[in-house]
Amino acid sequence: MALPVDSAYTDSAGRGDWPKPLKAETCELSFYYGTRLVLKRVSVPIAECNITALIGPSGCGKSTFLRCFNRMHDLYPGTRYEGAIVLYPDSRNILDRGVDPIEVRMRLAMVFQKPNPFPKSVYENVAYGLRVRGIRDRRVIDEKVEQALRSAALWEEVKDRLSALGTSLSGGQQQRLCIARALATDPELLLLDEPTSALDPIATASIEELLQDLKRRVTILIVTHNMQQAARISDWTAFMYLGELVEFGPTKRLFTTPAKKQTEDYITGRFG
Amino acid sequence: MIKRRKFFEAWFKALGLSALALAVGTLVLLFGALLIDGIGRLDWQFLTSFPSRHASQAGILPAVVGSTLVMLVTACVGIPIGVAAAIYLEEYARRTWLTELIEVTVTNLAGVPSIIFGLLALGLFVYMLGLGSSILTAGLTLALLILPVVIVTTREAIRAIPVQIREAAFALGATRWQTVADHVLPYSASGILTGIILALSRAIGETAPIVTVGALTFIAFLPPSPMTDQPPYLSFEWLMSPFTVMPIQMFAWVSRPGEDFAANAAAAGLLLVGMTLAMNGLAIYVRYRMRKRVSW
Amino acid sequence: MLLAALVSVATTVTILAVLLFESLGFFEVVSLQDFLTDTLWTPLFDDPHYGILPLLAGTIVTSVVGLLVAIPVGTVSAIYLSEFASPRMREVIxxxxxxxxAVPTVVYGYFALLVVTPALQLLWPDIPGFNMLGPGIVIGIMILPLVISLSEDAMRAVPMVLREGSYAMGATHLETAWRVVVPAATSGIVAAYVLGVSRAVGETMVVAIAAGQNPNLTWNPMEPAATITAYIVQVALGDLPHGSIGYRSIFAAGLVLAVMTFAFNILGHVMRKRFREVY
Incomplete structure (x- = not known):
């Protein structure tokens, strides 16, 4: 598929702000629930080893957009994608009919809005992705679990109770467990759907700190309803409204000198 | 790697389908067997004759009449009590140890084997209350048996009415009973009806408790008619009459050696299955229509 | 209306009272020790023995056969219905x-005696016309709907976010079902089995028709034997005088049955409740 060269990106600063290298990008991505169009030709680039934030009022389609990346919508009947999501470096359109959603999900990882640890032990939660991938070697799994828990800044807190139920941890710990679960399989792209919305400020701060640390190794795409959070942690920001991309640009620029009136109204709190 | 995992998945899907096919296939097989063995016997003579020592002359008339009358008693007793209990539990009862106790006994009764109800009836109705092996005894027994089903399904139907509806009624000054009678019951009527049909369909096929209360297996007369030609034109003598019902008649025929009687049993079974399936089908249809219509 | 609701309490109390009262009369004549240890049950013979074990064995064997059918078939069906079947298919199945x-149990008895047992005799010609295997299989099929619907309920109650968590890791439907949904729903599924057991133990007409009515202490499902329920039916069909020891023996047998099913029901409901509290 030909990559869109202009038009879709409405950055006033022009091509200078174009992120690169890219880990992924969406090209005129549209999405339907039944006959209802909820994403309208959205094109966003995702810079490698950067944090890209999606902001916008609730119902603007940002979560729907995120869930397109690992084909979560395939699980429900009556949904339809149009356009493309291209994953680099192999330039593969993961929405192609020939692409198996499971294959996509094995390359990507996702953290959900509400912590959803499985009712299994902490250890088994993190090991789950590895087991699904057919890894049986106990030593490999042990090592990966520890690594992932360390990356998620949870190791020190749970190393003595790896066999405790994942659901017995506190909210913030549960969410970090879910992040560890996502990281254990070395995903190329980490999708986060409002990961801190169910957490208290302290737990939120620790997760934000964690993301800063993680972005050195993994590309992150995060949906947040909290503009301050987007401004604090992301490198790039996309502002969506009513299923459309209004503006995309470097976070700093977008928050200081937005090009679009709608963006300015939103970030100054005049609506949304 | 993915291929192998997908292979397992396809394999499991086949397994799941065959498991379901086994269940559904049994139903077909069961019906087929009854049909092949019994359809030849299912004629007017069979429906209008009394039992006989000769299989080819035997009929099911007393059993059909008996089933109808027993069901009449069951419905008249079981439905009002069950629906009233459900309304009480959903709309009136506060959480006390008493309601706890009622709830526990209802769930428990739903799981008590039907033959235990038969023993209860034998001890209580037949001997202690002296009702004997009568239509009244059988009807009361089955009424107790279906009580939990009626209560549970009625409660579910009532619970599906959103609380906003009740609040709206209360806000207009309705009393609790007005709210129940004007809103809750009418809106949940088809759900309650579904439960009643299912409960009666279960009762009509019950055999074990009726055996224990002492239904006859060979009966050559009909209960006295509920209508008389003298005032007051109604008679309740039939309530105390000995009786038999369809499942008992079928049981009696199954237990007799010889293919002729097996054919009679199959014919009775066909009638019985036909009736329960029709009632269940009706209930499923009512529920299906209700689900389509209701918008909350 | 409170009175109507209390009918259920009254029924439960009366059941217990009637069973206990008549059983007390029975145990005045028969010692509890004989009842629990004697290996013969011949209350209607000239030399009466009152050992519940043969009836208990018959009940256990037919129920176990039933479970061996209902648990695997039911679990696989429930997983399929909950995790794989399209909504349309579910609406039909x-x-x-x-x-x-809903098929009356007496019809299942007919089926066991005249369809399943002859079919088994094609495989093993030595099986007698009355045996426990055929009715056991039919009991399994009878409790299948209960097992399937309760375990499917349990699986569908597992929140979607857990499934999504697993799919997002690249798991297939089967892996998600087997490693996430089933473990999460375990107590609900086991509760379904337990309630199935209770139903199997109390099943009457199938065994009364197709398993024979001779008490027989055996664990071999190929043999005929009477269950507790079949014995009650057999006595009820005869004409035993009210108050005789034979008459009372069915209440003693019924008491054993009631205690067993009460226990299974309570266990099953406690497990279901615990499961509901988690989600």
């Missing part, structure tokens, strides 16, 4: 299963 559960 579930009512069909309800119909399967």
């Amino acid at each position: 579930k009512p069909t299963l309800e119909l399967l559960g």
